Amino acid sequence: MARHRIGSRWRDPRLAIGVLLVCVSAIAGGALLAGPEQVQVYRAASTLLPGAALDESDLVLVGVPRGISSQYLQPSDLQRSGDKKVRSAVYEGELVARTAVQGEADDGCDVVVPLATRVPSSIERGDVVELWRVNATSAELVAPQVMVVRLDSGQGSLGEPATAEVRIQRASVGDVLLVLGGDDGFVLVPGE
Secondary structure (H helix, E strand, O other), X not given: OOOOOHHHHHOOHHHHHHHHHXXXXXXXXXXXHXXXXXXXXXXXXXXXXXXXXXXXXXXXXXXXXXXXXXXXXXXXHHHOOOOOEEOOOEOOOOEOEHHHXXXXXXXXXXXXXXXXXXXXXXXXXXXXXXXXXXXXXXXXXXXXXXXXXXXXXXXXXXXXXXXXXXXXXXXXXXXHHHHHOOXXXXXXXXXX
């Protein structure tokens, strides 16, 4: 009968390599299961409409991978000076893109315009549309990109016309006010 020494079994290099492989596998598996590093960004707790003041109570923090986090609103963005407003509609549950929020330096303004016709059913709050001037003989584009802030069908008891509150660029304000001072009407046309 062959006798083996107990000490020689522990000196076998195959055992040391096996233990080392198990340790490396455990560390690598833990790193893979941990996933990518997460960064906190904001998600809309309810639908955010253009022109509305942005408040932290309208937002919920969620984690996203660092690689895509730079395009979304982060807590540090809200801590910077100045009030923030919603620039484009953000629906409940969506991550809030930085481009959907504007600071106080934005040069747009809200104007309420009477409409010559009913608003197409395809146009909703938050849509970017064209604002056209119309009269009996012609039509002219007044503002190429306006955002619909609010729509009013105008079906009140006094027969008021339909109106739309739109956010326009300051460069177009003069053209819009010129039409408001005349007899021409406005029409909203879905943007491209």
